[in-house]
Amino acid sequence: MELTGAQILLESLKQEGVKHIFGFPGGAVIDIYDELPKHQIEHFLVRHEQGAVHAADGYARSTGKVGVCLVTSGPGATNTVTGIATAYMDSIPVVIFTGQVPTALIGNDAFQEVDIVGITRPCTKHNYLVKDVRDLARTIKEAFYIASTGRPGPVLVDLPKDVMQARTEFKYPKTISLRSYNPNYTPNKKQVKKAARLISKAEKPLIYSGGGVISSHAGEIMTRLARRFSLPVTSTLMGLGAFPGNDPLWLGMLGMHGTYAANMAVNNSDVLISMGARFDDRVTGKVSTFAPRARIIHIDIDPTSIRKNVNVHIPIVSDCLNALKALEEELEELEGINWEEKHSNWVRTVKGWREEHPVKYETGETGRIKPQYVMEQIYELTRGEAIICTEVGQNQMWAAQFYKYHSPRTWLSSGGLGTMGYGFPAAIGAQVANPDKLVIDIAGDGSIQMNIQEMATAVCYKLPVKIIILNNSYLGMVRQWQELFYNKNYCATCLDTAPDFVKLAEAYGAEGYLVEKTEDVVPVLTKVFASPKTCIVDVRVEPEENVYPMVPAGASLTEMLLV
Amino acid sequence: MRHVLSVLVENEPGVLSRVAGLFSGRGFNIDSLNVGPTLEKGVSLMTISTHGDEQIIEQIIKQLRKVITVIKVVDLSDAKAVEREMVLIKLNATDSSRAEILRIVDIFRCKVVDVSTDELTLEVTGDHGKINALVSLLQRFGIKEFARTGTVAMRRSMQL
Ligand SMILES: Cc1ncc(C[n+]2csc(CCOP(=O)(O)OP(=O)(O)O)c2C)c(N)n1
Ligand SMILES: [Mg+2]
Numbered sequence: 001m002e003l004t005g006a007q008i009l010l011e012s013l014k015q016e017g018v019k020h021i022f023g024f025p026g027g028a029v030i031d032i033y034d035e036l037p038k039h040q041i042e043h044f045l046v047r048h049e050q051g052a053v054h055a056a057d058g059y060a061r062s063t064g065k066v067g068v069c070l071v072t073s074g075p076g077a078t079n080t081v082t083g084i085a086t087a088y089m090d091s092i093p094v095v096i097f098t099g100q101v102p103t104a105l106i107g108n109d110a111f112q113e114v115d116i117v118g119i120t121r122p123c124t125k126h127n128y129l130v131k132d133v134r135d136l137a138r139t140i141k142e143a144f145y146i147a148s149t150g151r152p153g154p155v156l157v158d159l160p161k162d163v164m165q166a167r168t169e170f171k172y173p174k175t176i177s178l179r180s181y182n183p184n185y186t187p188n189k190k191q192v193k194k195a196a197r198l199i200s201k202a203e204k205p206l207i208y209s210g211g212g213v214i215s216s217h218a219g220e221i222m223t224r225l226a227r228r229f230s231l232p233v234t235s236t237l238m239g240l241g242a243f244p245g246n247d248p249l250w251l252g253m254l255g256m257h258g259t260y261a262a263n264m265a266v267n268n269s270d271v272l273i274s275m276g277a278r279f280d281d282r283v284t285g286k287v288s289t290f291a292p293r294a295r296i297i298h299i300d301i302d303p304t305s306i307r308k309n310v311n312v313h314i315p316i317v318s319d320c321l322n323a324l325k326a327l328e329e330e331l332e333e334l335e336g337i338n339w340e341e342k343h344s345n346w347v348r349t350v351k352g353w354r355e356e357h358p359v360k361y362e363t364g365e366t367g368r369i370k371p372q373y374v375m376e377q378i379y380e381l382t383r384g385e386a387i388i389c390t391e392v393g394q395n396q397m398w399a400a401q402f403y404k405y406h407s408p409r410t411w412l413s414s415g416g417l418g419t420m421g422y423g424f425p426a427a428i429g430a431q432v433a434n435p436d437k438l439v440i441d442i443a444g445d446g447s448i449q450m451n452i453q454e455m456a457t458a459v460c461y462k463l464p465v466k467i468i469i470l471n472n473s474y475l476g477m478v479r480q481w482q483e484l485f486y487n488k489n490y491c492a493t494c495l496d497t498a499p500d501f502v503k504l505a506e507a508y509g510a511e512g513y514l515v516e517k518t519e520d521v522v523p524v525l526t527k528v529f530a531s532p533k534t535c536i537v538d539v540r541v542e543p544e545e546n547v548y549p550m551v552p553a554g555a556s557l558t559e560m561l562l563v
Numbered sequence: 564m565r566h567v568l569s570v571l572v573e574n575e576p577g578v579l580s581r582v583a584g585l586f587s588g589r590g591f592n593i594d595s596l597n598v599g600p601t602l603e604k605g606v607s608l609m610t611i612s613t614h615g616d617e618q619i620i621e622q623i624i625k626q627l628r629k630v631i632t633v634i635k636v637v638d639l640s641d642a643k644a645v646e647r648e649m650v651l652i653k654l655n656a657t658d659s660s661r662a663e664i665l666r667i668v669d670i671f672r673c674k675v676v677d678v679s680t681d682e683l684t685l686e687v688t689g690d691h692g693k694i695n696a697l698v699s700l701l702q703r704f705g706i707k708e709f710a711r712t713g714t715v716a717m718r719r720s721m722q723l
Contacts, residue, residue: 117577118577118580121577121580121581121584122584122588125631126631126632127577129576129577146631178631179634180572180573180631180632180633180634180635181631302629303625303628303629304622304625304626304629307618307621307622308622
């Protein structure tokens with residue numbers, strides 16, 4: 001039977017197992033929306049297309065499945081760009097369908113025409129313009145395949161209106177093979193052997209894990225490996241949750257706002273085992289002094305990550321899961337090593353650093369609420385079992401430092417792009433995917449206003465997301481840099497005209513709470529976490545609190561400013 | 564160091580801008596770029612000459628391989644290769660200089676492809692070095708137009 005392009009799109013989504021999509025309609029995609037009600041797919045109408053992509057991204061991060069969104073041509077398409085770049089920088093599998101003007105009008109500056117394939121070429125893993133309805137099903141299959149395999153990433157498919165109306169026989173391809181795309185999942189045995197041997201000779205080994213461990217579902221095996229062979233663990237911002245934050249071998253995050261113990265361990269380690277991390281500048285600080293005593297083993301599925309910033313001694317191109325399985329086997333084969341004993345000095349040393357300078361804060365004299373205290377209480381109240389999304393800035397760093405993540409996919413934060421406005425729509429996506437979980441967005445008073453319109457989405461679909469605003473009346477992270485490095489010239493960072501967030505919540509039909517005293521934090525949060533509704537909690541925190549430790553940009557990891 | 568990369572690509576509409584965008588977006592250099600169809604339907608060959616230190620060239624090659632529509636990348640600098648480019652050069656040729664120019668044409672095995680009372684147009688093929696040498700010799704006569712294809716290259720059969 002012949003189907004229209006719109007029908008083929010929706011049938012193909014069904015074949016891909018897609019149950020939820022996030023979107024916003026317009027003229028170029030009206031055929032698809034016309035068809036949508038006849039299908040089992042649940043559509044969530046966002047209030048801005050950026051929100052649709054972040055929601056699909058949060059859906060993907062919290063589940064490991066591909067997130068999907070659908071928007072119209074022109075402004076609908078351009079509004080997705082920040083969301084796409086966010087997903088690209090963090091390697092998140094998302095498929096974005098954009099409407100396009102009819103093929104005959106492409107290139108004519110038609111109404112609501114933009115070259116979205118051209119615009120998004122540098123921030124997608126791949127993208128397509130479908131010019132012939134006969135290519136549609138195969139293109140969709142390829143898009144999902146490319147988005148979710150290898151190093152995952154966003155794929156955009158541009159759909160001209162006439163292609164959605166044209167008809168052809170529908171047959172969804174069962175398999176595909178692309179001669180130019182075959183990601184390598186299995187490690188080179190020799191390299192793994194070499195790595196095992198190097199680890200067996202190490203006195204001060206350290207695991208440095210990143211987002212790749214989470215995307216390849218390798219958290220569990222990494223945890224087993226670390227415990228079995230007595231290897232302390234630090235991770236990037238993206239890697240939080242892969243290793244339990246309450247384990248004695250956990251050192252906390254490394255890098256610019258990393259812990260003293262993690263940064264000291266990197267500096268002293270003799271074998272650094274990097275898993276699914278990419279030596280980003282926020283992690284390494286001054287590259288030439290990064291891990292100066294270490295031989296480096298680098299496991300990554302993307303060959304371009306290897307030796308991009310840092311010279312490595314044993315590169316292993318592989319999916320983390322397979323590489324860690326192979327490494328575990330090789331390490332088990334080495335006989336006569338009492339790992340716990342072999343690393344006991346080192347483990348004692350790193351624990352010493354942790355006790356010497358734990359992440360901490362001064363309980364000041366001002367009587368104002370400390371943002372770090374709020375995070376600690378959120379951890380206590382949720383027992384580490386919530387899904388925590390964040391905005392960007394100080395709020396994000398406190399959420400990374402003062403909440404202990406117990407399992408993968410419970411920490412959703414824009415790492416690579418640092419997108420203010422990410423957290424709340426991502427929380428919506430995560431809540432759609434995890435209806436029974438408590439989903440919290442840790443927000444700043446600045447960031448939350450970047451996608452506040454999604455309150456309507458959350459309320460409309462009865463998604464009980466909790467927004468906790470750590471309200472310091474500043475673009476706090478920028479203010480912190482101005483304080484420390486720009487003579488306190490607080491230019492354009494004071495947000496003293498904020499909306500009344502309680503009224504704002506109520507205006508959207510949600511619940512709003514104002515918290516101004518430390519003793520009210522726990523009672524209000526307790527109530528909010530039990531509420532079945534979307535809630536905003538406006539917590540007025542110490543306005544000029546800073547995030548510490550801090551390694552100034554471009555400095556070595558050991559040059560930490562401490563509390 | 565200068566490297567010549569042979570890049571086999573799917574011949575889809577965006578492929579040139581994917582490759583060119585990769586170079587500009589990451590701050591890599593393109594010294595010349597040549598594209599043409601191959602004998603296999605739907606496949607084109609790009610020959611890119613570029614320069615950079617070892618680590619940069621390694622990144623360029625890896626990044627090219629990562630582009631979904633790139634099928635194969637070979638660094639011809641790793642092997643013995645035949646390398647050619649073609650150039651058309653239009654230059655001033657007065658009665659007094661014409662003979663000298665034609666002598667150079669002979670030595671470099673160029674061809675005269677167009678002529679007028681005061682100009683000559685030459686066609687020349689050769690590797691990078693030969694072309695540069697010729698250009699420096701001809702410069703003094705006054706080069707009026709210059710069109711260069713960029714390098715195409717191929718591995719030699721015998722790698723001695
Ligand atoms: C879209 C976007 N614009 C600008 C920035 C630069 N920036 C980084 S942190 C920050 C301040 C964020 O303020 P707020 O949300 O109140 O968080 P706080 O640091 O105060 O916790 C800014 C402006 C950014 N990361 N993203
Ligand atoms: Mg703020």
